[in-house]
Amino acid sequence: MAPRIAASRSIPRCAAQLSWCEVHKSRGIATSYLKKVAEGEARWEKRAERIQNGEERHVWDVLDERGYIKDIAGTPDKIKEVMRIKRIGAYVGVDPTADSLHIGHLLPFMPLFWLWFHGYPAVTLLGGATARIGDPTGRLQSRENISNSEISKNVTKIHFQLTRLWRNVVTLREKYGYEKDWAAKRHLLNNNMWLQGLTVYDFTKRLARQTRIGPMLTRDTVKRKMTEGDGMSLGEFMYPLFQGWDFWHMYNKLGVQMQIGGSDQYGNIVAGIDALKVIRESEEAPYARMPTEWQHEPVGFTVPLLLDSAGVKFGKSAGNAVWLDEFKTSAFELYGYFMRRSDDEVEKLLRLFTFMPMAKIQEVMTMHQADPSKRVAQHTLAFEVISLVHGSQKALQEAQQHQFRFGGELPHVVNEPSEDSGIVTPNNAPRSDIRLPKSVMALSPAKLLYATGLASSNSDGQRLVAQQGAYVAAQPGQSRGLVPGNLAWTPMKMWFPDETAKYLIDDKILILRKGKHNVRIVELVSDEEWEASGQIYPGQPFTGMVRRITEQLQKEAEENGQTLTPNQLKKMVEAKAREQGNLTVANNPDIELPSKREVRQRTKERKDKSKPQW
Numbered sequence: 001m002a003p004r005i006a007a008s009r010s011i012p013r014c015a016a017q018l019s020w021c022e023v024h025k026s027r028g029i030a031t032s033y034l035k036k037v038a039e040g041e042a043r044w045e046k047r048a049e050r051i052q053n054g055e056e057r058h059v060w061d062v063l064d065e066r067g068y069i070k071d072i073a074g075t076p077d078k079i080k081e082v083m084r085i086k087r088i089g090a091y092v093g094v095d096p097t098a099d100s101l102h103i104g105h106l107l108p109f110m111p112l113f114w115l116w117f118h119g120y121p122a123v124t125l126l127g128g129a130t131a132r133i134g135d136p137t138g139r140l141q142s143r144e145n146i147s148n149s150e151i152s153k154n155v156t157k158i159h160f161q162l163t164r165l166w167r168n169v170v171t172l173r174e175k176y177g178y179e180k181d182w183a184a185k186r187h188l189l190n191n192n193m194w195l196q197g198l199t200v201y202d203f204t205k206r207l208a209r210q211t212r213i214g215p216m217l218t219r220d221t222v223k224r225k226m227t228e229g230d231g232m233s234l235g236e237f238m239y240p241l242f243q244g245w246d247f248w249h250m251y252n253k254l255g256v257q258m259q260i261g262g263s264d265q266y267g268n269i270v271a272g273i274d275a276l277k278v279i280r281e282s283e284e285a286p287y288a289r290m291p292t293e294w295q296h297e298p299v300g301f302t303v304p305l306l307l308d309s310a311g312v313k314f315g316k317s318a319g320n321a322v323w324l325d326e327f328k329t330s331a332f333e334l335y336g337y338f339m340r341r342s343d344d345e346v347e348k349l350l351r352l353f354t355f356m357p358m359a360k361i362q363e364v365m366t367m368h369q370a371d372p373s374k375r376v377a378q379h380t381l382a383f384e385v386i387s388l389v390h391g392s393q394k395a396l397q398e399a400q401q402h403q404f405r406f407g408g409e410l411p412h413v414v415n416e417p418s419e420d421s422g423i424v425t426p427n428n429a430p431r432s433d434i435r436l437p438k439s440v441m442a443l444s445p446a447k448l449l450y451a452t453g454l455a456s457s458n459s460d461g462q463r464l465v466a467q468q469g470a471y472v473a474a475q476p477g478q479s480r481g482l483v484p485g486n487l488a489w490t491p492m493k494m495w496f497p498d499e500t501a502k503y504l505i506d507d508k509i510l511i512l513r514k515g516k517h518n519v520r521i522v523e524l525v526s527d528e529e530w531e532a533s534g535q536i537y538p539g540q541p542f543t544g545m546v547r548r549i550t551e552q553l554q555k556e557a558e559e560n561g562q563t564l565t566p567n568q569l570k571k572m573v574e575a576k577a578r579e580q581g582n583l584t585v586a587n588n589p590d591i592e593l594p595s596k597r598e599v600r601q602r603t604k605e606r607k608d609k610s611k612p613q614w
Contacts, residue, residue: 040087040183044119048084058084059118065358066351067304068111071266073259073273074299082257082295083120087183089256090115093191093246095127095135096154097143099433100325101161103337104306106389108260110352111303113169115258117178117355121185123256124162125246128155128192128486136236137221138264140229149506152473153521155190155487156511157432160519161324162188168388175392176355187254191246192486198245207241210278216240219267240268244275251276251298252290259300269300324389327431331390335398338382339375343368346377354384433521436537437530440522441501441510443539445470445492448500450539452512452520458539464514465492472503473511489513 050056060080063069072079082088092108094101109124116122131151134143146154166186173180216222216237225232250256259269276298283289290296322337323329329337341349346368350361368377379399386395440451446461449470455461464470471489490503492512504510510522553572557564564572 089121090258091123093125095131102321129195149509240271244272
């Protein structure tokens with residue numbers, strides 16, 4: 001041992017400490033992970049060989065055949081070769097300027113899903129930060145400012161819509177027999193994750209000082225908005241640069257090399273590619289510089305815009321949006337929208353909005369042309385779109401509602417838990433946005449969960465809070481507090497009732513969650529407005545089942561000029577409860593009915609309210 005000790009003492013202390021830190025702070029990598037990576041690379045090399053030998057179709061040709069590719073930022077031949085030899089990632093971004101996606105948003109997602117089917121990593125990006133700026137593309141008037149509460153609501157709802165889309169895409173991948181590839185990762189990100197920490201210094205140093213104003217002024221959006229519109233703000237002018245920073249972040253962290261968007265986004269895609277190259281080349285640290293050869297170049301393409309019958313782009317501003325939120329556009333209405341498509345366009349829509357093989361589409365069109373009155377193609381299109389947006393169970397319900405049978409047998413459907421089971425999935429989640437009176441903020445966390453429908457009773461709410469199974473959006477007390485556009489959750493605890501108020505957004509929105517998919521976006525209204533609406537919420541004081549039945553019976557008796565004794569009232573309450581199926585009330589021998597004094601007092605109050613106020 002003596003020689004060892006002497007050798008260790010001969011090492012300088014700082015060097016010894018550095019060596020210890022390098023050994024103990026290095027991140028370990030499991031051999032199973034390295035094996036998976038090696039297997040994924042081997043699969044990709046074999047796939048590249050099959051494509052080169054003509055044994056397998058290139059996914060770019062698949063996208064082109066189905067009509068997804070309109071404008072290309074890059075050289076098609078180089079893009080095809082890069083995609084053949086590299087598992088490049090792709091992304092589609094959407095800003096939450098509304099509380100729901102519409103079918104116009106769905107079109108750019110389709111080639112992204114196709115790429116994922118074929119083994120490419122895919123990212124759906126939610127623009128929680130860029131939505132505060134507003135994309136000026138194609139607009140002459142600036143977007144209205146979005147409040148913190150509105151953008152928080154939009155981010156929450158669209159986040160769960162994208163979650164549902166991905167869940168259904170996974171199901172459709174299995175339905176159409178595409179092989180699951182471990183290396184084909186999928187992500188749902190929010191650009192607020194990195195833009196909220198971006199400093200003005202870094203933005204200026206890495207991008208702004210290298211960007212020339214001249215080329216940006218030649219963009220059609222800038223010229224039209226400055227000459228025909230209401231002018232352009234500095235934020236709107238820099239919007240493509242922020243979108244370019246998004247591209248750079250995902251390029252640097254996830255290997256995303258391709259951006260996909262609607263045809264109106266071509267200018268932003270080109271500007272984003274230029275911005276990415278500028279940021280990449282402005283790296284000063286030699287060890288952090290990234291390669292710039294042709295196989296590492298960022299690329300992108302656009303899909304054709306989806307227009308309505310008048311040739312207008314779908315959107316909230318145009319007022320013609322067909323929403324993916326079933327509470328804004330029901331599944332029945334969405335099914336009907338595709339049922340009304342003309343025979344001339346239905347084949348094109350089948351290629352764009354379904355994952356059906358081209359041979360199957362031709363088979364459907366042959367059946368359709370044999371008897372167009374049966375509208376076989378429209379029914380198939382509607383069923384496939386509803387399966388993607390709302391799940392196969394909902395699509396089956398709508399198909400049955402339209403009394404259509406698919407070739408004599410029902411389509412393949414993946415069974416999901418019913419609503420009665422209590423298991424909530426993205427496809428059977430109840431309505432997320434509700435209204436409640438401001439007085440609910442005085443309730444305890446358990447009672448608040450019951451009031452919003454996230455708990456079946458006060459005791460169930462108490463159990464949820466005790467187990468930290470419920471969450472509230474925002475993180476007060478952190479260095480940044482609630483960052484608008486960010487979706488962060490804090491577990492609910494047994495705090496005092498008034499403490500829940502610090503989680504309010506703009507003093508009127510409260511966002512709660514139980515599990516993964518059960519969300520409530522609570523808009524608070526005045527107690528007077530709530531009382532005037534005539535609605536009640538679970539657990540609302542003085543609105544129990546017995547009390548409501550009793551008051552209803554008393555009111556009916558007064559209208560008929562009758563006077564009920566407490567014994568008569570009790571029997572009638574029990575009978576009414578049995579009629580409504582409430583056996584808990586009907587079989588309870590200890591029903592507490594109001595006293596005669598309380599009955600007289602309530603009768604007097606109702607009569608006073610009914611008198612005209614002079």
